[in-house]
Amino acid sequence: MIELDCIGNAALSAAIRHHLEVLMSTRTYQYQSDFVRRFFNSGKAEGKAEGKAVGQICSLLTVLAVRGFDVPTSVRERITSCTDFYQLDMWIGRAVTTETLDELFDLQATDANQPSSESTRDSMIELDCLGKRCPLPVIELARHIGSVEIGGVVRVLADDPAAAIDIPAWCRMRGQSYVGSPAPTAYDVRRLV
Secondary structure (H helix, E strand, O other): OOOOOOOOOOOOHHHHHHHHHHHHHHHOOOOOOHHHHHHHHHHHHHHHHHHHHHHHHHHHHHHHHHOOOOHHHHHHHHHOOOOOOHHHHHHHHHHHHOOOOHHHHOOOOOOOOOOOOOOEEEEOOEEEEOOOOOOOHHHHHHHHHHHOOOOHHHHEEEOOOOOHHHHHHHHOOOOOOOEEEEOEEEEEEEEEO
């Protein structure tokens, strides 16, 4: 709440003071600058993506608990650190029928919920940015993320050490999912929007 005491109580009537306090506390302001709107909307998208992932994490842990699995700390940490909505969704599908926790994470497991190879979740492009320095790997990622369907993955090959920081940061700003780094010079990004 804004403090109007700096203006002075005597200078404002109670009605004017109340009106100004209500006006300043409303949350309906629309940003006028394209610059601010872009960052506001990207933060909103990032929050939605994080919320979806948290919901999936809770669902997965609930399914495992209901099925009677004793989830060790290492498995719990692997689940709670995952931010990839589609990966979590796949694990939830597997958790319903899996006999062991090892099967839950088995990449070779056949899964009715796992999309076919023609599915957009499995679509992947690879960008060779080896030898390119910051910010070129992120610029290439931004140029090509639209080349895969929503759910598809872009793998960025980059040997610039800054890529390990820049690519996850770009994902957070743009509402995309940073899947991880399967190799020291590879960074996987799943398209969410």
